[in-house]
Amino acid sequence: MPKEPVAVVGIGQTKHVSARRDVSIAGLVREAxxxxxxxxxxxxxxxxxxxxxxxxxxxxGLMMPELYLADALxxxxxxxxxxxxxxxxxGSTALVAANLVSARVHRTVLTLAFEKQSExxxxxxxxxxIPFQQPLLAGAGGFFAPHVRAYMRRTGAPExxxxxxxxxxxxxxxxxxxxxxxxxxxxxxxVQSAPMLWDPIRYSETCPxxxxxxxxxxxxxxxADRSPHPPAWVHxxxxxxxxxxxxxxxxxxxxxxxxxxxxxxxxxxIGDPRREIDAVEMYVPFSWYEPMWLENLGFADEGEGWKLxxxxxxxxxxxxxxxxxxxxxxxxxxxxxxxxxxxxAALQVRGQAGEHQVTGARKALGHAxxxxxxxxxxxxxxxxxxxx
Amino acid sequence: xxxxxxxxxxxxxxRRRTDELSEVEMVMPVLHQVLDxxxxxxxxxxxxxxxxxxxxxxxxxxxTMALDGVGAHPPISESHVEMDGAWALYEAWVKIQTGExxxxxxxxxxxxxxxxxxxxxxxxxxPYYVGPLWPDSVALxxxxxxxxxxxxxxxxxxxxxxxxxxxAAAADNPHAQIAGPVPAGEYxxxxxxxxxxxPIGDGAAAVILAAGDTARALCPRPAWIRGIDHRIEPxxxxxxxxxxxxxxxxxxxxxxxxxxxxxxxxxxxxxTSQEVVLRxxxxxxxxxxxxxxxxxxxxxxVMAAGLIRLGEAAARIHRGESxxxxxxxxxxxxxxxNLVAVLEGESAHA
Numbered sequence: 137m138p139k140e141p142v143a144v145v146g147i148g149q150t151k152h153v154s155a156r157r158d159v160s161i162a163g164l165v166r167e168a169x170x171x172x173x174x175x176x177x178x179x180x181x182x183x184x185x186x187x188x189x190x191x192x193x194x195x196x197g198l199m200m201p202e203l204y205l206a207d208a209l210x211x212x213x214x215x216x217x218x219x220x221x222x223x224x225x226x227g228s229t230a231l232v233a234a235n236l237v238s239a240r241v242h243r244t245v246l247t248l249a250f251e252k253q254s255e256x257x258x259x260x261x262x263x264x265x266i267p268f269q270q271p272l273l274a275g276a277g278g279f280f281a282p283h284v285r286a287y288m289r290r291t292g293a294p295e296x297x298x299x300x301x302x303x304x305x306x307x308x309x310x311x312x313x314x315x316x317x318x319x320x321x322x323x324x325x326x327v328q329s330a331p332m333l334w335d336p337i338r339y340s341e342t343c344p345x346x347x348x349x350x351x352x353x354x355x356x357x358x359x360a361d362r363s364p365h366p367p368a369w370v371h372x373x374x375x376x377x378x379x380x381x382x383x384x385x386x387x388x389x390x391x392x393x394x395x396x397x398x399x400x401x402x403x404x405x406i407g408d409p410r411r412e413i414d415a416v417e418m419y420v421p422f423s424w425y426e427p428m429w430l431e432n433l434g435f436a437d438e439g440e441g442w443k444l445x446x447x448x449x450x451x452x453x454x455x456x457x458x459x460x461x462x463x464x465x466x467x468x469x470x471x472x473x474x475x476x477x478x479x480x481a482a483l484q485v486r487g488q489a490g491e492h493q494v495t496g497a498r499k500a501l502g503h504a505x506x507x508x509x510x511x512x513x514x515x516x517x518x519x520x521x522x523x524x
Numbered sequence: 525x526x527x528x529x530x531x532x533x534x535x536x537x538x539r540r541r542t543d544e545l546s547e548v549e550m551v552m553p554v555l556h557q558v559l560d561x562x563x564x565x566x567x568x569x570x571x572x573x574x575x576x577x578x579x580x581x582x583x584x585x586x587x588t589m590a591l592d593g594v595g596a597h598p599p600i601s602e603s604h605v606e607m608d609g610a611w612a613l614y615e616a617w618v619k620i621q622t623g624e625x626x627x628x629x630x631x632x633x634x635x636x637x638x639x640x641x642x643x644x645x646x647x648x649x650x651p652y653y654v655g656p657l658w659p660d661s662v663a664l665x666x667x668x669x670x671x672x673x674x675x676x677x678x679x680x681x682x683x684x685x686x687x688x689x690x691x692a693a694a695a696d697n698p699h700a701q702i703a704g705p706v707p708a709g710e711y712x713x714x715x716x717x718x719x720x721x722x723p724i725g726d727g728a729a730a731v732i733l734a735a736g737d738t739a740r741a742l743c744p745r746p747a748w749i750r751g752i753d754h755r756i757e758p759x760x761x762x763x764x765x766x767x768x769x770x771x772x773x774x775x776x777x778x779x780x781x782x783x784x785x786x787x788x789x790x791x792x793x794x795x796t797s798q799e800v801v802l803r804x805x806x807x808x809x810x811x812x813x814x815x816x817x818x819x820x821x822x823x824x825x826v827m828a829a830g831l832i833r834l835g836e837a838a839a840r841i842h843r844g845e846s847x848x849x850x851x852x853x854x855x856x857x858x859x860x861x862n863l864v865a866v867l868e869g870e871s872a873h874a
Contacts, residue, residue, distance in 0.1 A: 193606065203648050203855065204650050212756065219615075377600055395598070395599045511588075511602075
């Protein structure tokens, strides 16, 4: 039997900020969930199951928080799953929820991802203690900076490309009321004169630490028919993983990312992603990952990604807008960041992205990655139901 | 729904400490055992899913290194739940139901030895109102046990008999951590004595799932998953009736447990008193063989003990010792979240 088509009919986010001291963890997730239900015109009783995701439990100091959050998310008496696939988790969580619908196990599923990073210090939460890791890496930036340097060496990209990404994403964020960083006085000079944090990554080219949650309501064809707003349809979704370290690992363009994109494009019938995809929400926690992922995802040939960025193709009014929402560089509740990418892609094809709407977006890609550039999750959503 | 079966199961010998083993080293042998049993190689597997907890490992992203044990190159389609491996099996079962995979490798592991698991599990509790009081897992189970005694559902002698029966059964289980005659011991938290509590230890387990004819080709007598479901209850102990387990009952109804009697039940009841709750919720009488493996009272590697119940039930079907078995897994304080599956051998109702 062919799979049931999956529609996104509700999306809810919190206003992402550095610290939501006014709400508990339960209050934070419920805010996003209620907004998603309102968007879908549904109530808690319409939800068959809840799939929740977040990054390491140490970020809040709460082990397996789905247990404590069962009440706040209306899950009592229902199935509740908790996904954790490192930074890609927000995307993976949405895909696990989508599978429940496409397999016809459930009709309508609430999926949600969150992080309340103000409860701890994420950088040190990510820096594993000896003997697991040498005490040099100091957070994700320390891990990824050498791979950015490798990309620059390999492609000969000018040193300024990273700052262009940050400047673009922070300006896009000004058009997104939910984005964390709103800096109306942003200038390219300001980005380029920020202190160097993890050479070659400047402070201005790194993601913030945010408190935030993102929720989506996924449903089947019959559910989509009842939706008060246009749904986004899932045309393809996939996850791929590879080990953190192994002989032959390409940190600049990991094989798992290429394979994951190829699987999604195959499912969605995409032959030329550069021409057929109208908007991309990709996981760019450090500016240089935009050109790197443009190549990894097949939007540019190897060594050519930075040219798309430099020539303005990825600007909001460019030919291939990347991160019209402002991206991870502007908003980063880590466990939710992947789901925000997936949700923002859905907002684009629903025509509900407001000021950061890409005109005429019909197909959009949501992308997330995590761990040592080893876990990938992606989905492609469209304004029309899938035909294959 | 596609017919999906457990076609292979392996577990470690569960031990109090495994200081000499990393998680990868603990997981690899069981992964190889299930692959060898089916003749599959890592690259033949359609989907891989694991369950574990960073809080046991004491480090973020602990599951990323365990992936080394799978041999995930070329890259694999893979996911992870921060839950007992029974829920990883559920996610894999859903994946196979989508038609995107025909086989799945599921594994989970937990090392309780590096920390004080009684204290660690308090970090699961409401972080504002309950967690700060550090009520440990034995204390909470004791509240539940006392409620059962007060309600007339059991008494200390009956609990001791559950412990005795479980450890006697475990004598036939080469992987068990404790087996044979075990003294009831002193109270740990009244009314629970040492004998009523699970051993603390380290262990891992792995399962291979396969659909339809693939399953038949890989296993002489596949353990078909006729139904599987899981449900959660409110978190706060104060709003739950601790002597009952409505989530277990509901999951069992959805899994089809009550359509025909089962001959075997593998229950994830870390404390003797929790077997009483589960038997009541599932309507199990004396005709059902409960926990022939010894259950969690014989070995309780946290995060793997639920998956092991599914594996033990399947293994009995593989060996022809059961035709229709119930498997149960739990998570959270006092049985907050429960999963129930019904497994059958092919000839059970031909």
